[in-house]
Amino acid sequence: MRVMALILAGGAGTRLGVLSERRAKPAVPFAGRFRIIDFTLSNCVNSGIYDVSVLTQYLPRSLNDHIGIGRPWDLDRSRGGIRLLQPYQGRGHQQWYGGTADAVLQNLDHIRESRADTLLVLSGDHIYKMDYRPMLRLHEERRADLTLAVMEVPPEETSRFGIVVTGSDGKVVRFLEKPKDAPSTLANMGVYVFRVEALIDRLRALTEKHPDLDFGKHVIPGMVDTFGVYAFPFAGYWVDVGTVDAYWQTSMELVSGASRLDLFDPSWVIHTRSEERPPMKLGPQAVVQESMVCNGCIVRGQVVRSVLSPGVYVSPGAVVRESVIMNDTWIGPGAVVERCILDKRVVVGTGTQLGWGDDNTPNRQMPDAFHFGITLAGKGAHIPAGKRIGRNVLVEAGVDEEAFTGFGDDVPSGATIGIGGAA
């Protein structure tokens, strides 16, 4: 069996708001020093798979920088290694990737040339630790055309997933994408093992009809009857941090020490591009509790139940509570940051209160995605001193202090502050 892994990393992750305003979702920082895609990449190399391609489309620069030539994962190799596959022009055709399966279809030449007979299709959006080897073994033993990893989900969440019904031998007998009334609680995790020839046959048959060809919607449902499709049950930790709320919740579980995600396991190291930073420094007045703090941080204030990425500076008298603060953000003296997610290089002015008050008015521009009381600031935003900024507020990336002039000292919950001023 010659296995090649293909990681789908082109998604926009719109429900992450300003976190994915300037980067693809797989490049969003997580747990201080990781990016979301580190988990999938580390799963590959920890499972002995050293032939990995990453399909990119949406805002790939951050991801390109992060992956580079693949050194942190030992993927800088002469044979195999890592490749980033961008959309490309050909003679007579030029097309963006229309959907997940369309992206794979457009790179069939690459898959064929690798001479792989087995294709592991993965998503770069999920946080999980999984050894792919038992799944590949099952796929081989069953001589399957497709094996998909499945997990149990609560009945109320079945409408978000592809739902699978299996026979006694693990063969998939039905597959329903995001059903209203689910016949089972076994959900598709988006981890697929394909026999390459079977995949090619299937994609060829479909390509004319669907320019937005998608695995869950188009490819898999019709395969159940005519191909050998099997389910591989997975019981480990798996989470999609695709919404601000899920991202924040997952981070809070991690700092509490109660999460099932063990990042300290020496037998399954999550590799990442480490920054060269000195140790974290705690001043004599610092208070740090239930938090994850990275190298390069300097803490002179209070940090409680929070995640701090490398290089964050918490000034004397500042308080950071139940928040996720990314690289090199500066929290001014006496500032209070509560239930916030601050992207890289944000500046929080002296004495400013961010995520202030009890008013939980949803964000007026995106009420569906932002109504959990979490305030977000995008990369490089400058928040002036002495403000009181409510909940569900979105401060867009790169805004400077002038954008706040429309407000007095208070920015009410639910507001959005963009480059062009307040909305």
Next chain:
Amino acid sequence: MTEMAMILAGGESPALSVLTAFRSEAAVPFGGKYRIIDFTLSNCVNSGIFNVAVLTQYQPRSLNEHIGVGRPWDLDRTAGGVRLLQPYVSTRGDRGAWQEGTADALRFNLDLLREPVNDVLILAGDHIYKMDYRPMVRFHQDHEADVTLAVRTVPSFEAYRYGMVTVDGEGRVTHFVEKPRRTHSHLASMGIYVFGRQVLTDWLTSDSGAGQRDLGGEVIPALVKQKRVYAYPFQGYWADVGTVQAYYEANMALLAETPPLDLYDPEWVIHTRSEERPAAWVGPTARVEGNLLCDGCRVEGTVIRSVISPGVYVAPDAVVRDSLVMNDCQIEVGAEVERAILDKRVRVEEGACLGCGDDNTPNRAQPDRLNTGLTVVGKRAVIPKGARVGRNVVIHPRAAIADYPNGDVPSGETVGR
């Protein structure tokens, strides 16, 4: 690339006690995540010197692993880069192949010094400092010097530890005395030299130079009389951490609010081989004050004024105070650690106390070296459950429960071997 650096990292450094039992001083951890040699290596690359040789002899394995092919310093290069030089067997004469001093080590490797190298920086691998070597090399060239030594002022009571220098109005060295009992000079040589390539090669193979073994003690004093030797004054932070006390103080100095050695300067990054570890986790029951904590450590107890390396675990109700704790040490429930230096992978079992009590009896085996109340624990040693270990105690690497026949260890004792 007309400059190259040779870093002397082969000495035994017995004054660092068990920390150098299995590694050379250059490879001793410092500041939580660094090794001592990182400072010199980073100074080289930050000064644009990408042709570096590291001369090793004593216990080089740890140093070899750390430096590897030189990636963290961008020294994995086709031309130049970093080379680790070991002693080797040769057929010249009857002296055997071991290097018998710094000058001897250089003499073994003279064949490395060839065109286009003009000037050779001779550096020590066991100093903590940040220094741009470029102004010094320029000074050397401007004065058309044969040798330039970096010097700094020291108080006269410390003069006995250094090579002391007297200069004339132009900065030319007129006298050099190695470790004098009395001197009127306040200028100490820092062990940082720029040599003209030809000057060094010629002298070490000349009639008068060929028998000399030590650079500071023999070569420099002789050259001062015959060649153009200049002193380059250096003002910045510099520490020789060659004793347990100096090593401890230099580490603890990093905890100051504005430390003399700034590790956070983005313009002068100290590069090291970073370990792949998640963010440090500080638990709900933890208390942390005035520390350096590294990625990958987990704290559930109390840590005050200490330097904690990657992977250390401090359990609930354990207390670590004024200590240096290296990689992957385990401080178990209720244990206490005070004024101690713990090498890697030490286990302090439940309720044990390290560095406890007020009895400051100096170490009986090394009273001149261990007398300030510091207890030093070697790699992989175990402090048994409930044991009380005093001050100025040395616990050898891999000391096991059987090495504690009486359970407790009074101040000044030595455990294991």
